[in-house]
Amino acid sequence: MLSPADLVTIPLDDWMNAFVRGWLVPNFRPFFRAAQVPVSNVLNTLNAFLLWVPMLVTTAAFTLAALRWAGVGTAIFTLLGFAFIDMIGYWPETMTTLAMIVTSVLFCALIGVPLGIFAARSDTAWKITRPVLDIMQTIPSFVYLVPIVMLFGVGMTPGIIATIIFAIPPIVRLTNLGIRGVRHDLIEAAQSFGSTRWQMLWDLQLPMAMRTILAGLNQTLMLALSMVVIAALIGAGGLGLVVNTGLGRLNVGEATSGGVGIVILAIVLDRITQGMGEKGLGVGPSLARLLGGVFRTRPLPDQKTPG
Amino acid sequence: MHPKLSVRHLFKIFGARSEEALERLAQGQSKEEILRETGAAVGVQDANFEVAEGEIFVVMGLSGSGKSTLVRMLNGLIPPTSGKICIDGEDVASCGAARLQAIRREKIAMVFQHFALFPHWTIAENVAYGLKIKGIPAAERRAKALETLDQVGLRPWADARPPQLSGGMQQRVGLARALATGPQVLLMDEPFGALDPLIRREMQDELVTLQKTLKKTIVFITHDLNEALLLGNRIAIMRDGRFVQVGAPQDIVGHPADDYVSAFVGDIDRGRVFRAGDIARPPQSVQVDASHADVLDFMMRSGRTAVYALDNGRIAGVLCHEDLVGTTVAIRDHLKPFARTRPEVKLHELYPLAARGLPIAVVDDNDTLSGVVELDDLFACLAGTDSRPAPAHPPVTAHQQTERLDAQPG
Numbered sequence A: 001m002l003s004p005a006d007l008v009t010i011p012l013d014d015w016m017n018a019f020v021r022g023w024l025v026p027n028f029r030p031f032f033r034a035a036q037v038p039v040s041n042v043l044n045t046l047n048a049f050l051l052w053v054p055m056l057v058t059t060a061a062f063t064l065a066a067l068r069w070a071g072v073g074t075a076i077f078t079l080l081g082f083a084f085i086d087m088i089g090y091w092p093e094t095m096t097t098l099a100m101i102v103t104s105v106l107f108c109a110l111i112g113v114p115l116g117i118f119a120a121r122s123d124t125a126w127k128i129t130r131p132v133l134d135i136m137q138t139i140p141s142f143v144y145l146v147p148i149v150m151l152f153g154v155g156m157t158p159g160i161i162a163t164i165i166f167a168i169p170p171i172v173r174l175t176n177l178g179i180r181g182v183r184h185d186l187i188e189a190a191q192s193f194g195s196t197r198w199q200m201l202w203d204l205q206l207p208m209a210m211r212t213i214l215a216g217l218n219q220t221l222m223l224a225l226s227m228v229v230i231a232a233l234i235g236a237g238g239l240g241l242v243v244n245t246g247l248g249r250l251n252v253g254e255a256t257s258g259g260v261g262i263v264i265l266a267i268v269l270d271r272i273t274q275g276m277g278e279k280g281l282g283v284g285p286s287l288a289r290l291l292g293g294v295f296r297t298r299p300l301p302d303q304k305t306p307g
Numbered sequence B: 001m002h003p004k005l006s007v008r009h010l011f012k013i014f015g016a017r018s019e020e021a022l023e024r025l026a027q028g029q030s031k032e033e034i035l036r037e038t039g040a041a042v043g044v045q046d047a048n049f050e051v052a053e054g055e056i057f058v059v060m061g062l063s064g065s066g067k068s069t070l071v072r073m074l075n076g077l078i079p080p081t082s083g084k085i086c087i088d089g090e091d092v093a094s095c096g097a098a099r100l101q102a103i104r105r106e107k108i109a110m111v112f113q114h115f116a117l118f119p120h121w122t123i124a125e126n127v128a129y130g131l132k133i134k135g136i137p138a139a140e141r142r143a144k145a146l147e148t149l150d151q152v153g154l155r156p157w158a159d160a161r162p163p164q165l166s167g168g169m170q171q172r173v174g175l176a177r178a179l180a181t182g183p184q185v186l187l188m189d190e191p192f193g194a195l196d197p198l199i200r201r202e203m204q205d206e207l208v209t210l211q212k213t214l215k216k217t218i219v220f221i222t223h224d225l226n227e228a229l230l231l232g233n234r235i236a237i238m239r240d241g242r243f244v245q246v247g248a249p250q251d252i253v254g255h256p257a258d259d260y261v262s263a264f265v266g267d268i269d270r271g272r273v274f275r276a277g278d279i280a281r282p283p284q285s286v287q288v289d290a291s292h293a294d295v296l297d298f299m300m301r302s303g304r305t306a307v308y309a310l311d312n313g314r315i316a317g318v319l320c321h322e323d324l325v326g327t328t329v330a331i332r333d334h335l336k337p338f339a340r341t342r343p344e345v346k347l348h349e350l351y352p353l354a355a356r357g358l359p360i361a362v363v364d365d366n367d368t369l370s371g372v373v374e375l376d377d378l379f380a381c382l383a384g385t386d387s388r389p390a391p392a393h394p395p396v397t398a399h400q401q402t403e404r405l406d407a408q409p410g
């Protein structure tokens, strides 16, 4: 049978090699190195901090956050789940994974929210942004790894960068959606009083879009979690590494333990951020009251220094 | 007097082929034809009007007639396709973005049909919004917001949030928000359209009361002719983006420009539109020391059965024909007590006075007779079969509308 390959062959692999190795890497290496610096700084600081904070304090903080935003059920789950992770001996790995996720989500928000705002400003901006996001979401996450390794090398930071690229689309999309969804007559009202675009953004659009943006943040967080194992393939550590090593050595127990840790972390983070989206971020007085209530479970006179 | 707001040859065409649509309009094509053939929607075509300082100018029309488009062009929310909009002589349509922003901050404010309050802010913060935009410090703008809330009777609600308030209260907040920056021009796009009839009535009365002290220049949009007649110093009737008639309420109801306006005006309570001064006849009176014969002769010539008698310029009373015939008693002893009213009083308030069956005296500030309301004129006017001579200012048709600036009731 005749096939097109008999007539023409396209050496795509050679071309890509030439493009990436011959041009992109030599010319832009300083840029890619520099781009890693803020990411790796944040990651290392956060990782060191989370490993330094005693397990009980971290658990208490997450339990309280769960109580504030997600209810008693999630709070109990958080308490038991974190204790379980500690007991199976993967607490440090879990904290490293948490540091990776928080770093990724932080950068996703720092880049994604402004990008979403930009996309919401004009239909042209959205027409440019949208196909890029579509492509980012259709490329399988594995395929990201190749160019990332080429450009950034292997290690923790390239893993985070892959995660950021993979997880950023929802927050851009939902920021755009949230800002475009602000009632038209409210926009008109703001305009009619002579507000500037920035004033409108701060006073009206961002507060009104906050729920939607937080829903986007939640989705971004979940995508980041789903990258944990894949990012470990290119040298990122944490629970993903545990799962990968377990698989590599056919050590089912180790792989399962890592997996269980990821699942517990995922559930806790999902519930808390979802609650933030639904109830709003409002930290103010109610959190203070809650903390006060927690520390005052015993009659005050008995205890001079609470906690 | 220089008009506060003046609009000249204002057009708005929605859609890409607006130039072509303008030409077709000039050739006399209709809105529907243009939409079918070019896909361009005609929002407003050739609007011309002026609003004097302190006047309420009402634009009335059915849904889709272009009212919202028109009012949004006045503060630049919708850029006009062509034409001029001058506030204090300055063209809003061509003044540039920075200047437009300044005009919006200083001179002109808007009230919206669905209130458009910011749900994430308190009432006081909402009212202070225009001041915040201008960069006024927080304490000062809160003080001003509370003061303005006082004017609309909502000060106790300053720290509530919009969803906690009823519709009528929310629109009071909308009004307070517009008033807080001290604008000279208020644009109101069907502000009471979303309210229950009773509340709407209350808000209309309140606006009339407020306007007595505020004296803002108001462009008020409505689809309710009764509302237009109640509030408007002048009214423009709009249809398919065009003004069909512009005039005082009495002109619109008394002399509708075409069948379209007539159809609207048909079931209006005319007693609430016309005023004593509109139907009063010039005062023809006799002196109280005239002779029987002279008075009867006068009645005969003027065709009236009851006339007013004056005593040194003051009204002495009414003389009736049937009392005078066949007696020789002095005229002075036939005088009957009379009812007096003022020219601006609406006809429906005259009904109790009319029950006496005698003509009603219309008096001016010095209590001297300035006119007489004959009962048959009253009924003719209410019935819409008014046969008196046309008013001093003929009603305006669409073609002459721009020339009208006069005939403002005080």
Ligand SMILES: Nc1ncnc2c1ncn2[C@@H]1O[C@H](COP(=O)(O)OP(=O)(O)O)[C@@H](O)[C@H]1O
Pocket (backbone or CB within 6 Å): B014, B015, B041, B042, B043, B061, B062, B063, B064, B065, B066, B067, B068, B069, B070
């Ligand atoms: N943004 C727009 N694009 C196209 N057509 C519009 C737009 N806004 C209004 N129109 C058209 O302009 C006409 C007048 O609309 P509008 O001013 O909202 O009327 P009203 O306020 O009297 O109900 C309508 O025929 C409407 O379809």
Ligand SMILES: [Mg+2]
Pocket (backbone or CB within 6 Å): B067, B068, B069, B190
């Ligand atoms: Mg409208």
